Amino acid sequence: MNKLFFLHLFFLFTVSAQQMPPVMSPIMINAMQVQTVDVLCVLIAPDQQLREVAALIKQDLEFTKQLSLTITERPKVMNAQELQKLATRYTFILFLTKQNEPDAIEWRLYDADQAAMIGGKRALYQPGLLQDWIDHIADQIWHALMGTPGFFSTKIAYCKQVEKKSGRCTMICTRNAADCKGVTEKVLVDNAKIHIALRWNRNAQHPLLLYSECTPRNVRMCVVTAQGQKRIVSNFDGINMQASYAPDEQYVVVCLVRNGNSDLYKFHFDEQQHKGIYEQLTPGDGSYFDPWWADNNRIYFSSDVLHDHEPSIGYLEPDTKKVTWITTQGFCTTPVYCGKNKKLAYLKKIDGLMQIMLFDERTNKHTQLTKDNSSKSTCSWSGCGNYLVVAVEDQTGRRIALCNAKSGQLYAVTGDNQICYHPAWQG
Amino acid sequence: MMVVLWHLMLLWLVIGYRGSLYQHHLIIDMLHYNKDIPTVVMPLIKKVTPTARKQSVPATPSITVSKETKVQPTPVQKNNIKAVTDPVIAAPLIAPKNKKTTTKEKKKEKAPAAPEKADKTVPAEKKVTAIKTAPEKTTVPPETQKEIPKEVPITSADTAEPTDAVVYIGRHDAQAQQLYDAVYEAVRIVWAPPPGFGSEVKAQVEIVLNWDGKLEKYTLLQSSGVPIFDACVRRDSKKIEFPKGAWGKTWILTFSNDTKVIYE
Numbered sequence: 001m002n003k004l005f006f007l008h009l010f011f012l013f014t015v016s017a018q019q020m021p022p023v024m025s026p027i028m029i030n031a032m033q034v035q036t037v038d039v040l041c042v043l044i045a046p047d048q049q050l051r052e053v054a055a056l057i058k059q060d061l062e063f064t065k066q067l068s069l070t071i072t073e074r075p076k077v078m079n080a081q082e083l084q085k086l087a088t089r090y091t092f093i094l095f096l097t098k099q100n101e102p103d104a105i106e107w108r109l110y111d112a113d114q115a116a117m118i119g120g121k122r123a124l125y126q127p128g129l130l131q132d133w134i135d136h137i138a139d140q141i142w143h144a145l146m147g148t149p150g151f152f153s154t155k156i157a158y159c160k161q162v163e164k165k166s167g168r169c170t171m172i173c174t175r176n177a178a179d180c181k182g183v184t185e186k187v188l189v190d191n192a193k194i195h196i197a198l199r200w201n202r203n204a205q206h207p208l209l210l211y212s213e214c215t216p217r218n219v220r221m222c223v224v225t226a227q228g229q230k231r232i233v234s235n236f237d238g239i240n241m242q243a244s245y246a247p248d249e250q251y252v253v254v255c256l257v258r259n260g261n262s263d264l265y266k267f268h269f270d271e272q273q274h275k276g277i278y279e280q281l282t283p284g285d286g287s288y289f290d291p292w293w294a295d296n297n298r299i300y301f302s303s304d305v306l307h308d309h310e311p312s313i314g315y316l317e318p319d320t321k322k323v324t325w326i327t328t329q330g331f332c333t334t335p336v337y338c339g340k341n342k343k344l345a346y347l348k349k350i351d352g353l354m355q356i357m358l359f360d361e362r363t364n365k366h367t368q369l370t371k372d373n374s375s376k377s378t379c380s381w382s383g384c385g386n387y388l389v390v391a392v393e394d395q396t397g398r399r400i401a402l403c404n405a406k407s408g409q410l411y412a413v414t415g416d417n418q419i420c421y422h423p424a425w426q427g
Numbered sequence: 428m429m430v431v432l433w434h435l436m437l438l439w440l441v442i443g444y445r446g447s448l449y450q451h452h453l454i455i456d457m458l459h460y461n462k463d464i465p466t467v468v469m470p471l472i473k474k475v476t477p478t479a480r481k482q483s484v485p486a487t488p489s490i491t492v493s494k495e496t497k498v499q500p501t502p503v504q505k506n507n508i509k510a511v512t513d514p515v516i517a518a519p520l521i522a523p524k525n526k527k528t529t530t531k532e533k534k535k536e537k538a539p540a541a542p543e544k545a546d547k548t549v550p551a552e553k554k555v556t557a558i559k560t561a562p563e564k565t566t567v568p569p570e571t572q573k574e575i576p577k578e579v580p581i582t583s584a585d586t587a588e589p590t591d592a593v594v595y596i597g598r599h600d601a602q603a604q605q606l607y608d609a610v611y612e613a614v615r616i617v618w619a620p621p622p623g624f625g626s627e628v629k630a631q632v633e634i635v636l637n638w639d640g641k642l643e644k645y646t647l648l649q650s651s652g653v654p655i656f657d658a659c660v661r662r663d664s665k666k667i668e669f670p671k672g673a674w675g676k677t678w679i680l681t682f683s684n685d686t687k688v689i690y691e
Contacts, residue, residue: 005433027611028681035619037655066621066655091658111658113665118654145655406625 036068040090040112043073044097053105053134054096060138060152063178063411064404067145069094080115087112094141105137109144119144131183135176149384152178155426156380156389157188157198157209158400161419170195172211172224177382177389177402177425180413188224197241198424202249207426212241221254234267243267244293251318253281253291253299262287264301266318281321287311293318295339296361300326302333302346313346313359326359327366334378340385341405345369347376356390356403369408379403380425389413391421465593466604472597609670614680617666620659624684628653630660631681634667640674642667648679656684 041058043050051071058069070090078086083093093110099122108120121140126133132153139150154177159170172189175182189195194214201208207226210233212219221234221243234240239257246252252267256278265278282288286305293299299318302311306328313332314325326335331349338345344359348368354376356369370376374394381388388403396416400423403410414420469475596604620628630651635644645664650657660682669678 002429005429008433027607027614027678028683029611029614029618030683031618031620032615033619034622035659037621037659064623066623087662091655091662113658113661147653404623406628407623409623 036066037092038090039067039069039092039094040086041069041071041094041096042078043071044077044095045075046073046096047098050096050098050105052130053098053137056131056134057096057138057141060135060178061141063152063180065409065411083110083112083115092118092145107137107141109141129184131176131179135178135184138178148386151382151384151387152176154383155207156400156413156423157200157426158391158414158420158423159195159198160414161398161421164192166192169193172198172209173420174209174226175413177387177413178411180415182414188226188228189222189230196422198422199243200424200426202245202247202427204426209424210243212239242289242291244291244299246293246318247295247297251293253293253318254278255289255291257289262289264288264291264299264316281316281318282323283321290334292336294337294344296337296342298337300335300337300344302335313344332357336379336381336388338381338385340381340383343385343405345379345381345388345405347379356388356408358405369405370403370410371408372410374410378422378424380423381405381427382425383427387425389423389425391423393421467593467595468598468601469595470598470601473599474597475595475600606670606672610673610678613669613673614667617663617668618682619663620682620684621655624653624656626684628656628684629681630657631679632660632664634664634678634680636669636674636676636678638675640669640671649681651682 039061041054043054046054054071058071061067061069077095078093086093090112093112095108095110097106097108098104099106103125104122105125106120106122108117110117119141123133123137123140126136135150135153138152142148142150142152155174156177157172157174160173161168161170169192171187172195174186174188176184179185188209189211191213195211196214196219197212199210201210209224209226211222211224213222218235218237219239219241220232220236221240222230223233224230233243234254234256236256237258239262240254241257242255244253250268254265254267255262256265257263261284263284264281266281267276267278269275270277281299282301282303286303288301288303288305289311290302291299292301294315297318298315300313300315302313304311306312306325310331311333312325312329313327313335314323315335316323326344327346327348333347333354335344335346337343342361344361346357346359347354348357349355350368353373355371356376356379358367358369359365360367369388374392377391377393377398379388379390382402386405388405390401390403390410392399392401392410392412398419398421399412399416400414400420401410401412628651629649630647631649633644633646633648634642637643642665645661647657647661651660663682664680
């Protein structure tokens with residue numbers, strides 16, 4: 001009886017303890033290190049073109065140094081068990097298959113651990129430059145991996161300095177955002193003049209690039225289409241520069257410098273009078289420049305009204321012309337706003353170097369994004385709001401680079417043997 | 428007699444006993460995981476209630492030892508808390524010597540752990556259980572050290588400032604804290620997210636461990652919105668070697684990408 005009692009006691013003791021509900025313990029873990037994600041790219045029955053395509057896709061996807069692609073070849077698609085065996089080494093498996101009729105590449109992305117497809121599409125061959133087609137496919141894969149649109153096929157415009165017989169001048173070029181080799185580089189303007197202040201319009205279907213051109217008489221504002229058709233849009237005495245479209249594209253804010261005084265003007269075309277009308281927005285008590293008409297219908301600008309020779313960032317309401325200051329201390333210029341993440345990027349002089357700062361409207365906090373030893377001169381947001389294109393100047397020269405808006409990491413786009421500046425990302 | 432005892436035991440097992448003799452069930456919360464705040468462990472108390480913790484009032488009086496003076500138990504005063512400005516490392520757990528103390532504690536636990544009540548019921552000298560390890564810079568003369576009992580807290584009264592920053596925790600809280608630290612460290616070693624994501628990217632997962640410490644169930648409670656990030660969380664969750672104390676439990680882990688924060 002006693003034995004039975006103690007046996008029963010022990011049994012209940014153990015069972016009671018093990019059936020206790022487990023404790024939920026929320027713990028927040030911050031990362032100590034980072035690691036690139038390994039992706040195995042499997043080419044199914046490849047030919048030479050597929051190998052070439054895979055190499056270019058690898059080059060695109062590895063641009064941001066977040067992914068590491070290994071290319072291998074297989075006669076057929078793997079089954080689930082084979083995928084899960086690879087999960088110890090690769091996080092994702094990307095299958096590339098070529099289809100001849102119609103001429104297309106089919107890609108399928110699998111989560112190796114779960115052997116589940118997380119994305120896949122057939123990309124029909126686009127006649128033209130191979131790199132453009134590859135960038136289009138890379139955008140699709142990127143979207144499946146990151147959950148945000150890819151940026152590989154988006155265009156950046158920039159000024160490229162060249163030496164000619166007539167002297168030093170700048171060309172205006174465009175290229176795909178992640179094209180380090182310059183395969184997709186296209187010259188839009190090449191007329192032996194100096195060009196500055198590039199700005200895109202808001203229409204993605206009919207992109208226009210506005211820029212300022214230095215002439216012996218003035219600095220005039222011109223516009224060029226993607227096909228290279230050029231037109232003068234503002235030709236006042238002084239400096240005409242930095243046009244920025246309103247969200248509804250009915251108005252444009254421009255910076256006009258006359259008699260040494262720089263002011264912002266709102267421009268619109270009056271169809272009844274058949275002429276453009278300019279309305280002065282700033283009171284003329286100082287220099288106002290770098291206007292940026294943001295998605296929130298505010299016009300951000302730089303101005304030295306508060307401190308001489310030390311511009312500050314502010315914004316004005318185009319209807320009431322009320323000015324609000326965002327920065328009051330430090331040398332701050334070039335505000336550019338992103339409607340996607342509701343952040344304002346601007347440049348601030350810190351320890352003698354211009355660094356990118358971010359201002360979050362929701363929290364009213366300023367954050368220093370870049371902390372490297374190079375100086376930045378112009379910046380522009382990508383359409384997705386995850387990257388900025390900047391002109392970086394250091395001892396090696398001036399080049400265009402992409403900047404990760406979250407980590408501040410810079411990725412060089414143009415080589416150090418070229419002098420490139422004033423970048424603008426097509427939104 | 429045996430039958431009565433049997434039934435009493437059964438009644439206790441079903442109703443009263445919650446498995447606490449088999450294993451301590453530790454509730455780990457994030458109320459106290461700020462290492463900058465000095466922590467005082469009170470081994471004779473299982474848990475300090477959150478209200479008492481928030482008020483930062485000690486449930487038991489503490490003894491302050493200065494460089495010059497000898498051990499003098501301070502009188503119990505409600506608003507006379509002398510806190511340590513230097514961060515105090517959580518003291519090692521000292522188990523109660525006799526069972527009588529434990530039963531007394533259990534009685535105390537039933538009542539709310541308000542400091543006033545605790546002070547009235549237990550005499551000050553017996554309740555001195557808080558242990559504070561002295562900061563490295565503080566040097567206590569050897570003579571003073573001899574006279575200090577093992578369970579007496581050592582604080583530098585010279586640098587003490589009247590502040591409410593001290594957190595008093597019980598025995599089980601300390602165990603929970605240690606387990607928390609061990610789990611945190613085990614996860615942190617493994618966790619390596621892809622570069623280029625901001626600190627706002629977070630994923631929360633639920634991990635159920637079996638009694639062998641192996642991953643029994645993995646559930647993504649809150650996705651980060653970035654497929655690649657979620658995949659990395661799952662990849663690294665399988666690599667974690669949890670400490671033995673964490674086995675057989677369910678853990679909720681929030682993986683963040685804030686690489687700027689470095690814990691020592």
